Structures are given as structure tokens and as C-alpha cells.
Amino acid sequence: MRTHSRSRAVRVPGGLSLRLDPRALVVVALLLLAALAAGVALIGTGDAHIPAADVLKALAGNGNAYQDFIVRELRLPRVLVGLLVGASLGLGGALFQSVSRNPLGSPDVLGLSQGATAGALVVIVLLSGGAAEVTLGALTGGLVTGLAIYLLAWKQGVQGYRLVLVGIGVSAVVTAVNGYLLTKADLVDAARAVVWMTGSLDGRDWDQVWPLLGLCAVLLPLVLAYGRGLRMLEMGDDTAGALGVPVQRVRLVLMVSAVLLTAAATAAAGPVGFVALTAPQLARRLTRSPGPNLVASLCMGAALLVTADWASQRVFGAGRLPVGVVTGVLGGGYLLWLLVTERRAGRI
Numbered sequence: 351m352r353t354h355s356r357s358r359a360v361r362v363p364g365g366l367s368l369r370l371d372p373r374a375l376v377v378v379a380l381l382l383l384a385a386l387a388a389g390v391a392l393i394g395t396g397d398a399h400i401p402a403a404d405v406l407k408a409l410a411g412n413g414n415a416y417q418d419f420i421v422r423e424l425r426l427p428r429v430l431v432g433l434l435v436g437a438s439l440g441l442g443g444a445l446f447q448s449v450s451r452n453p454l455g456s457p458d459v460l461g462l463s464q465g466a467t468a469g470a471l472v473v474i475v476l477l478s479g480g481a482a483e484v485t486l487g488a489l490t491g492g493l494v495t496g497l498a499i500y501l502l503a504w505k506q507g508v509q510g511y512r513l514v515l516v517g518i519g520v521s522a523v524v525t526a527v528n529g530y531l532l533t534k535a536d537l538v539d540a541a542r543a544v545v546w547m548t549g550s551l552d553g554r555d556w557d558q559v560w561p562l563l564g565l566c567a568v569l570l571p572l573v574l575a576y577g578r579g580l581r582m583l584e585m586g587d588d589t590a591g592a593l594g595v596p597v598q599r600v601r602l603v604l605m606v607s608a609v610l611l612t613a614a615a616t617a618a619a620g621p622v623g624f625v626a627l628t629a630p631q632l633a634r635r636l637t638r639s640p641g642p643n644l645v646a647s648l649c650m651g652a653a654l655l656v657t658a659d660w661a662s663q664r665v666f667g668a669g670r671l672p673v674g675v676v677t678g679v680l681g682g683g684y685l686l687w688l689l690v691t692e693r694r695a696g697r698i
Contacts, residue, residue: 373637381649384653388656391660393409393425396663408422427555433655436625437648437651443457448641450513458681464621465613466613467488470484471532472487472491478539481557485618486617489617500513502520503516528547549623550620551659565611573604580642584641584642627684632654
């Protein structure tokens with residue numbers, strides 16, 4: 351409760367008031383700075399090492415022709431995809447955890463990532479589609495899976511634990527379908543599918559940047575506009591309804607937004623595991639603020655993914671260890687710790 355005492359109400363045009371938490375603002379600023387710093391370090395990392403100062407010069411258009419080509423044409427799109435994918439997963443995870451009121455309510459657990467993977471596998475294995483078709487297939491698979499989970503969890507509304515349980519069941523089914531699709535693929539398609547399923551930023555270019563940037567530009571203001579309703583939902587449907595919140599509409603809009611963010615991130619970089627699970631939890635622990643912490647989760651996701659990719663390149667070399675392996679190992683350990691903590695607290 352002491353967190354509330356540190357927050358301040360600020361008047362904005364239109365007679366509205368915006369409550370700000372100084373600690374949360376500082377955390378968001380530091381996370382954003384960390385994400386950008388990790389991005390600069392990642393741009394300079396590779397077979398042709400470029401110091402951070404030269405990276406900044408090249409980004410400003412003041413580098414030599416060699417550095418400008420490497421920085422702005424080869425490595426900058428990869429880093430931007432990493433930042434956008436991490437931000438999308440962090441924001442999507444925060445939305446799912448808040449709507450379900452469950453720390454396990456993330457796209458990894460609910461099966462959305464597996465659904466997007468199934469869509470991509472159908473295109474790779476059955477249709478032999480190219481990169482653009484794989485991206486479209488992953489986006490379609492994520493959306494179909496999200497719709498299926500929502501419909502199966504519907505019973506006079508959608509409640510948190512029912513959503514998680516249905517998502518776990520759907521995840522198991524879709525995972526089995528993915529395994530079957532791999533057995534039907536020939537050697538070349540199977541190898542291509544396994545590489546995509548690992549989750550990687552290798553080979554990403556501007557074709558992945560612009561669609562993801564456009565989607566984030568549309569969905570972020572929409573999600574923030576429903577932030578107050580989401581905060582009210584965390585107090586329970588009855589309480590939120592009594593306070594004038596259209597519960598089912600708010601939940602539906604935010605869930606559709608979360609599904610789109612997750613599916614688009616998966617389509618751009620493959621199923622990068624556990625960023626959506628860990629980013630909101632870590633953000634909340636840093637801000638020590640109640641509520642969904644949407645902006646902090648977004649910045650935390652971006653910082654986590656780019657830092658993980660930088661660490662994998664520094665330790666193992668460029669292109670040798672996909673970022674999805676790093677986030678999977680770290681996130682899996684965090685999930686085990688979270689399960690133990692929730693069990694000790696008597697919540698599961």
C-alpha cells in the first residue's frame with residue numbers, strides 16, 4: 351500500500367487525471383536506456399567488431415561507407431526486430447497475466463506460441479511456402495489458437511483460471527500436432543522447420559521491421575487507453591462492473607490485442623520462449639507497483655531479448671546459438687522457481 355502513497359495525480363487536458371508513480375517512471379527510463387544500450391552493443395558485435403562510438407556515428411550518418419553498410423543495412427534491422435519482438439512479448443504477457451489474474455497466464459503456457467508454430471509448420475511442411483508465407487501462416491495460427499482458447503473458456507464470460515486451464519490443454523494438443531507435422535516433413539523441410547521453431551533473429555531484415563512496427567504503433571495506444579479498465583479487472587469482475595467497467599468488452603479487446611502482439615512477434619522471430627512470462631514479473635518486482643505495469647513490461651521484454659541475443663553472440667559467436675535457446679533456458683529456470691514460490695504460498 352505504500353506504493354500508492356508515492357504516486358502522484360497529474361492533470362491532463364480534458365479534465366482527466368493521470369496517476370504517476372515516480373519509482374515506476376525511473377524504472378521505465380532505466381529499462382529503456384538498458385534496451386537501447388544493449389541494442390548498440392549488439393550492433394557492434396559480430397565477425398566485424400565495431401566500437402560503440404563508431405556505431406553511434408554510423409547511426410547518425412557520420413560513419414565511413416563500410417561501417418554505414420554493416421550498421422544500417424545488415425545489423426540495425428536485426429536489432430530493431432529484437433527490440434520490437436521483445437516489447438511485443440513483454441506487453442502481451444503483461445496483458446494475459448493481468449486478464450487471467452495469474453502469473454502463469456502467458457502465451458507460452460496458454461499455447462499461443464505453439465499455435466503460431468503450428469501455422470508456420472503447415473506452410474513449411476504441407477505447402478512448401480517461402481518466408482512471407484511462413485510469416486502469414488504463423489500469424490494465422492496464433493489468431494486461430496487464441497480464438498479457440500477464448501471460445502472454449504467462455505462460460506457466461508471468461509475467468510482467469512479457466513482461461514489458463516483451457517490454454518494448457520490447447521497447448522498440449524497443438525504441441526502434439528506440431529510433432530506430427532514434423533514427422534510428415536522431408537529432411538530439408540524438417541531441418542528448416544526446426545531452425546524456425548528454435549526462435550532466432552538471424553537473417554532478419556527490414557521486411558520484418560515495418561509490419562511489426564506498424565502493428566505496435568496501432569495496438570500500444572489502444573492497450574494504454576484500456577489501462578484503467580484493466581487495473582479495475584484485477585480487483586475482480588464484480589468490483590470492476592460496479593465501478594462502471596464494461597468487463598467483457600475490455601477483456602475481449604485486450605485479449606485480441608495480446609494475441610495479435612504475440613502472433614506477430616512469433617511470426618517475425620519464431621517462438622522465442624519465456625520472455626512473455628518473465629518480463630511482466632520482473633517489471634513488477636522492480637517497480638513495486640500494483641497493476642499491470644504495461645510500459646515497464648514492454649521495456650523489460652525489449653531489454654531481455656536484445657541482451658540475451660548479445661550474450662549468446664559474445665559467448666558462443668555470431669549465429670551459433672539462437673536467442674530462443676538462451677531465453678528458453680533462463681525462462682524455464684524462472685518458471686520452475688515461480689511454480690515453487692506459488693505452491694509455497696498456497697496459490698496452486
